[in-house]
């Protein structure tokens with residue numbers, strides 16, 4: 001599990017052996033039981049107190065206060081018979097008290113070092129209040145912006161998801177084993193949850209084995225290789241079998257094929273949901289199916305606590321399964337050092353200057369510049385008057401985004417606050433125009449229009465309240481909620497230079513706004529330091545450098561649309577797309593190009609994966625390969641020259657894509673295989689270098705893994721539309 005020396009591992013195992021031998025069957029079952037105490041007052045509710053005291057709880061989650069955590073841990077350690085400490089779990093998803101941009105925004109940084117640093121800060125802050133396990137990183141591949149949980153994902157690409165997962169796990173857990181500030185990480189939601197049909201959360205997922213292996217399982221495999229402590233089985237049913245009772249994915253692949261040594265926790269009551277799925281006929285059946293599939297800990301359904309003993313005693317479940325689950329759980333508790341130090345690290349500080357600096361940097365690097373007509377950005381600080389308009393301009397709670405249990409509004413710096421600090425109050429004309437993002441009246445439009453008329457530039461801060469994104473919050477229509485469209489339209493009629501900043505956790509259909517505003521920044525929900533980060537971007541202290549981790553469709557009807565698609569036998573092209581209103585009357589029925597497009601919306605997205613503008617421009621040239629042909633034991637070095645040909649110091653994200661031209665099963669038209677941030681002064685140029693190994697070209701054909709000889713194309717550029725291309729052959 002964690003790379004201990006063999007001796008220490010043997011010592012560890014003997015400690016576990018000794019403890020397991022002392023445990024009664026009830027105590028073993030207790031370790032497999034995770035519950036939440038819903039009584040939020042102290043002292044601890046007697047029912048809950050007794051469960052802990054009797055060793056019937058192995059882990060608690062999302063407790064209401066550090067005091068409650070401490071007391072629950074004390075009861076476990078000092079009053080239960082064996083004194084086994086609790087795993088204290090929590091959704092520390094994008095920060096603990098310092099809140100960073102939501103995870104889709106962190107993916108947009110394409111900066112794994114930054115993501116690792118963020119997870120490390122979150123772990124330190126979480127340990128300061130006794131939390132020792134986070135249910136993160138989420139690594140579900142998401143190709144559907146209707147799915148509200150895309151906010152927690154790293155988007156559509158398995159390579160980005162895998163690299164961000166590794167970075168987060170290293171940040172949460174440490175690189176070579178836990179340290180005193182580590183928290184156990186969770187690879188979730190295992191597996192395929194993001195493929196929910198229709199983008200509706202919890203919906204059915206149908207994923208063929210090859211797609212499961214090549215796309216959805218990839219980040220989880222990387223997480224297991226990175227020694228992730230736990231894996232969370234999901235809510236979705238995969239090809240007819242719920243993932244929290246799925247022997248193929250958990251027992252066969254995760255535990256047997258990959259050798260995962262941590263433990264699997266169910267998602268919230270997903271063991272109980274096996275009945276709702278109509279996969280289990282009752283609680284006993286659900287218990288047996290989950291345990292046999294390899295789910296070691298039951299989050300909040302209490303089925304394990306209620307049912308396992310009788311099932312073991314009547315021979316329906318072998319105690320070996322229980323022992324394996326308990327050993328896995330105890331292993332993490334020992335490795336976290338909880339037997340020596342079960343309580344909060346009181347010396348750890350919250351919201352340090354360093355944490356806030358990192359949070360601001362994350363805002364700057366996650367925000368994506370999608371349009372900058374007439375280069376109206378960056379603005380000058382000498383500007384006379386700025387109108388600040390929109391329901392997200394001063395919404396400290398909303399800008400933190402979803403899954404924020406421990407962030408506090410009073411720590412949040414909103415765009416309005418940061419602009420006032422930077423420009424001075426006299427320069428600001430503030431009028432929200434809409435009370436909240438869902439407001440559906442024009443009562444406050446007049447003030448907003450007046451503010452705009454009396455200003456030189458208009459800054460619009462639009463988007464969603466945080467609750468409109470995240471779990472169970474999906475949308476069929478992806479226009480901005482409330483009367484935001486109407487407000488943007490009214491403001492645009494004034495003809496003022498207008499900048500739109502969208503603060504959300506999901507992708508909206510923004511094509512109409514491109515005509516109405518001059519510049520558009522996609523700011524995701526930015527967290528604590530949203531305001532200062534945006535000010536640095538708007539006034540040119542920093543250039544935008546974020547890149548899209550997910551394709552932006554032109555309209556919902558194009559979904560799903562993603563860059564790493566297969567070619568099909570009828571690929572679309574601009575020539576082949578006959579626009580719907582150009583079709584002559586009585587056109588012969590097969591005259592419409594016969595290709596993979598929509599008559600009305602074509603085949604191209606609004607913005608492609610990997611896209612993001614800068615205040616400067618980068619020129620990519622001179623792609624070179626170390627060899628034209630490589631063999632299986634070779635590697636290939638690919639370089640390109642990048643030059644900053646504009647007048648602004650900035651960072652770009654160089655991206656490496658390949659295409660396998662012919663495969664045992666068809667392969668995507670492009671696959672990201674590398675990315676790196678490059679900083680260049682105006683006029684400066686650098687050589688960017690990537691190394692490819694034959695292993696990077698491996699794919700699963702539904703039956704086995706293959707590295708097939710053949711021809712490949714390779715690109716380097718700063719979006720998935722990269723054109724700088726070369727080719728090589730794998731012998």
Ligand code: GLC
Pocket residue numbers: 061062091135188267268471
């Ligand atoms: C949820 C989520 C999961 C979260 C868990 C604990 O329903 O699906 O991501 O970690 O409950 O809060």
